[in-house]
Amino acid sequence: MSDDDRAPLFEHYRPLPRTFDEFFAADGSPRPEAEQLVALLNQLGPSEYATRQRIADSTFLRSGITFSVYSDQRGSERIFPFDLIPRVVPGNEWQRVSRGLEQRIRALNAFLTDVYSEQRILAEKVIPSELVLEAKGYLPKLRGIRPPGGVYVHIAGIDLIRGPDGRFLVLEDNARTPSGVSYVLENRMVMKKVLPRIFAESHVSGVEQYPIRLRKALASVGPAPDDEDGTVVLTPGPYNSAYFEHSFLARKMGVPLVEGSDLFVDDERVYAKTTLGRRRVDVIYRRLDDPFLDPDTFNPDSVLGVRGLVQAYAKGNVALANAIGNGVADDKAIYPFVPDMIKFYLSEEPLLDQVETYVCARESDLSYVLEHIDQLVIKAVNEAGGYGMLIGPQATRAQCEEFRRRILAQPRNYIAQPRIELSTCPTWVDGQIGPRRVDLRPYLVTGRDTWVLPGGLTRVALVEGSYVVNSSQGGGSKDTWVIEGDQHG
Amino acid sequence: MISRVAESCYWLNRYVERVETLARLLSVNLTFQLDADLPEVERWWPLVIVHGEQEVYRQNGGGDPTDDGAAVQNYLVWNEKSTSSMLSSLRMARENARTIRETISLEMWEVLNDLWVWMIDPTSLQSFERDPHSFYIHVRNACLLFHGAANATMLHEDPFEFMRLGTAIERAGQTARILDVKYHSIGPTDPRIETPVETAQWIATLRFCSAAEPFFKREDNFLAGREIAAFLLFEPAFPRSVLHNLQRAKNFLNLVRPPLSANGPGSPVGERTDRLLTTLLDRIESLDVDTVLEQGLHEVLTWIVAATAEIGEAVSRDFFHPDAGELRASSS
Numbered sequence: 001m002s003d004d005d006r007a008p009l010f011e012h013y014r015p016l017p018r019t020f021d022e023f024f025a026a027d028g029s030p031r032p033e034a035e036q037l038v039a040l041l042n043q044l045g046p047s048e049y050a051t052r053q054r055i056a057d058s059t060f061l062r063s064g065i066t067f068s069v070y071s072d073q074r075g076s077e078r079i080f081p082f083d084l085i086p087r088v089v090p091g092n093e094w095q096r097v098s099r100g101l102e103q104r105i106r107a108l109n110a111f112l113t114d115v116y117s118e119q120r121i122l123a124e125k126v127i128p129s130e131l132v133l134e135a136k137g138y139l140p141k142l143r144g145i146r147p148p149g150g151v152y153v154h155i156a157g158i159d160l161i162r163g164p165d166g167r168f169l170v171l172e173d174n175a176r177t178p179s180g181v182s183y184v185l186e187n188r189m190v191m192k193k194v195l196p197r198i199f200a201e202s203h204v205s206g207v208e209q210y211p212i213r214l215r216k217a218l219a220s221v222g223p224a225p226d227d228e229d230g231t232v233v234l235t236p237g238p239y240n241s242a243y244f245e246h247s248f249l250a251r252k253m254g255v256p257l258v259e260g261s262d263l264f265v266d267d268e269r270v271y272a273k274t275t276l277g278r279r280r281v282d283v284i285y286r287r288l289d290d291p292f293l294d295p296d297t298f299n300p301d302s303v304l305g306v307r308g309l310v311q312a313y314a315k316g317n318v319a320l321a322n323a324i325g326n327g328v329a330d331d332k333a334i335y336p337f338v339p340d341m342i343k344f345y346l347s348e349e350p351l352l353d354q355v356e357t358y359v360c361a362r363e364s365d366l367s368y369v370l371e372h373i374d375q376l377v378i379k380a381v382n383e384a385g386g387y388g389m390l391i392g393p394q395a396t397r398a399q400c401e402e403f404r405r406r407i408l409a410q411p412r413n414y415i416a417q418p419r420i421e422l423s424t425c426p427t428w429v430d431g432q433i434g435p436r437r438v439d440l441r442p443y444l445v446t447g448r449d450t451w452v453l454p455g456g457l458t459r460v461a462l463v464e465g466s467y468v469v470n471s472s473q474g475g476g477s478k479d480t481w482v483i484e485g486d487q488h489g
Numbered sequence: 490m491i492s493r494v495a496e497s498c499y500w501l502n503r504y505v506e507r508v509e510t511l512a513r514l515l516s517v518n519l520t521f522q523l524d525a526d527l528p529e530v531e532r533w534w535p536l537v538i539v540h541g542e543q544e545v546y547r548q549n550g551g552g553d554p555t556d557d558g559a560a561v562q563n564y565l566v567w568n569e570k571s572t573s574s575m576l577s578s579l580r581m582a583r584e585n586a587r588t589i590r591e592t593i594s595l596e597m598w599e600v601l602n603d604l605w606v607w608m609i610d611p612t613s614l615q616s617f618e619r620d621p622h623s624f625y626i627h628v629r630n631a632c633l634l635f636h637g638a639a640n641a642t643m644l645h646e647d648p649f650e651f652m653r654l655g656t657a658i659e660r661a662g663q664t665a666r667i668l669d670v671k672y673h674s675i676g677p678t679d680p681r682i683e684t685p686v687e688t689a690q691w692i693a694t695l696r697f698c699s700a701a702e703p704f705f706k707r708e709d710n711f712l713a714g715r716e717i718a719a720f721l722l723f724e725p726a727f728p729r730s731v732l733h734n735l736q737r738a739k740n741f742l743n744l745v746r747p748p749l750s751a752n753g754p755g756s757p758v759g760e761r762t763d764r765l766l767t768t769l770l771d772r773i774e775s776l777d778v779d780t781v782l783e784q785g786l787h788e789v790l791t792w793i794v795a796a797t798a799e800i801g802e803a804v805s806r807d808f809f810h811p812d813a814g815e816l817r818a819s820s821s
Binding site for chain 1: 490491492493494495584587588589590591598599602603606647651745747758808809811813815816
């Protein structure tokens with residue numbers, strides 16, 4: 001063993017300037033909530049750390065927590081990169097954040113209830129009507145249909161970032177089919193296996209109750225409330241990149257995983273085809289986007305959906321989680337108005353701040369955006385996964401010109417935000433620890449009330465200097481530790 | 490249970506059975522062809538015929554089958570185009586398992602996924618080339634472990650019974666086809682007057698089915714083709730005999746069918762399969778080995794294989810892909 005093997009893991013770690021680091025203050029001392037973890041990881045040293053990281057990787061591979069690389073004839077399997085150094089959030093800070101998240105979900109749910117019924121918020125001009133009515137995710141056919149239990153956003157993933165001052169800010173809402181929660185649970189399982197002592201000493205809030213919370217919440221909004229028998233998870237199928245998660249959730253909840261072709265509608269009721277004949281289904285956690293749900297109502301060519309499903313839903317015979325038409329609530333051009341929704345529906349002040357946003361549909365915003373395109377982050381309102389995005393300060397002149405043309409052609413499709421210096425977290429890349437930018441996706445489950453999973457999925461941009469954390473673009477993930485009690489802060 | 494899931498359970502075990510059978514056949518053949526002084530074409534080519542690959546072997550890029558066996562082994566283990574190769578069967582087994590990951594146990598998944606990850610890693614190819622016996626034993630053991638894990642960790646209810654139904658139907662067909670190897674390699678001889686080469690073939694046939702030791706536990710069994718054929722066809726206690734597997738299939742079928750009272754008159758679920766299985770069982774139980782040899786072993790095995798395939802189709806119609814009318818008529 002060389003001296004280097006025994007060197008403290010963070011010996012050479014330096015946070016980036018003008019950036020909030022999750023572990024270390026600007027003067028290089030560890031933050032109170034990370035102090036114990038830094039000490040424990042320092043004791044481990046680089047070579048032992050590298051061994052544990054290898055064990056973690058092979059655990060993911062063995063468990064089949066992988067995605068297939070289909071271009072490869074042998075069908076080789078890759079894992080999503082997982083970084084062993086967890087992200088730490090002190091308990092009291094988390095309490096504040098989760099109250100803010102819960103408030104936001106109440107507002108989004110009230111908004112969806114309103115835009116699919118009276119549309120008071122439009123009549124009172126709190127949000128420009130055309131912005132809502134012309135949103136791709138607004139489905140006029142659904143107006144007047146109240147989902148069973150009155151819940152729209154059963155499962156939400158609200159992406160948070162931390163700016164240079166360390167405040168959590170909402171970056172975007174995901175009110176349709178947010179994915180990634182299986183990685184939260186699997187990451188935690190692997191952490192416990194690979195760093196058991198460090199985990200035991202850290203008093204981390206558990207995440208394991210997610211599936212049972214989800215199952216209860218789903219059953220609570222069914223046409224026969226709390227009857228868990230008729231609940232299923234609906235997947236587009238094994239070739240969908242999130243199939244692992246669909247299967248994982250069905251398994252952990254102990255409910256059947258079905259494909260569209262396993263279901264049929266007869267007399268406005270939904271049934272599953274079973275080996276003993278048909279069986280009634282009344283709650284569907286669907287991981288299938290709206291346009292594919294029902295060829296009778298939406299895309300007539302969809303073979304993934306269930307013919308007649310929307311009619312059964314309209315009759316109140318089946319609950320869908322999430323509800324149909326939620327796309328209008330997580331439209332990026334609607335996002336700037338969420339604080340107004342909170343005030344309008346809840347008569348409360350927003351507990352969480354969000355990123356200043358320019359809506360290109362507005363004349364004044366549009367001219368500002370076009371003038372400052374090289375300083376802003378431009379996002380297409382209906383894209384996700386880090387696609388359809390321009391990071392002005394890092395873009396070439398030609399790329400800026402290209403986006404300028406796209407924005408002018410369809411201003412409604414674009415928003416712009418200042419580039420935030422996302423916070424960094426120490427991350428192991430190529431045998432060294434360096435600062436890498438992170439975000440955080442907490443998960444909220446809503447049935448009769450809302451429950452916030454402590455922590456969430458921390459996504460990390462593994463490429464040095466990158467701001468894009470999406471797994472499709474070189475992102476990895478980390479476990480998120482909410483430290484119980486207030487001892488750290 | 491969901492019909493599609495039942496279908497995956499059933500096929501999962503059929504594919505696992507194919508992987509295991511191949512591992513055993515190839516491993517036994519490695520030593521067998523040293524014992525028997527066979528013409529070159531009869532050493533490895535019959536294994537290609539057992540798997541129904543004789544028509545497509547060349548087309549899929551199979552090498553000279555009369556060489557030292559490397560070409561046929563390479564083909565039956567690694568060929569990507571052949572749907573019968575070990576790699577293809579294992580891929581299908583794992584794909585089915587992945588699709589119904591919520592239904593099988595974690596332990597089963599890990600066994601199968603480990604085998605797959607090992608198989609597609611370059612080190613398994615090195616092991617195959619350096620020490621094929623160990624390679625085949627590794628594969629065989631993983632398959633046995635899979636069955637053990639299923640038995641010990643999965644709920645013993647419908648999904649499990651569909652898996653066992655798959656195994657039973659696959660084994661009945663495999664054993665019948667393996668028995669036929671003898672026919673393919675040296676033609677229809679009279680097993681009552683046998684040459685030493687023929688005797689060696691019969692021993693190999695036993696070993697192909699893991700039957701050598703069980704066979705000698707039957708005291709009236711002396712090593713002759715007639716007794717061996719009788720054992721592999723009719724021995725009720727041997728887990729790979731045709732009769733044993735068809736009887737088991739009938740048991741599993743009864744377990745997954747609804748109780749009769751749950752169905753109205755008309756077509757109770759599984760009726761088609763039950764009728765075909767009962768007919769085949771009656772026919773086999775009415776036979777004895779001398780009648781079989783009189784009618785011709787190959788002829789009898791051919792209709793057994795055909796009838797087994799037909800039962801497989803009936804299972805599919807009854808449980809996996811019932812038509813809309815049948816679904817509507819069934820209970821909710």
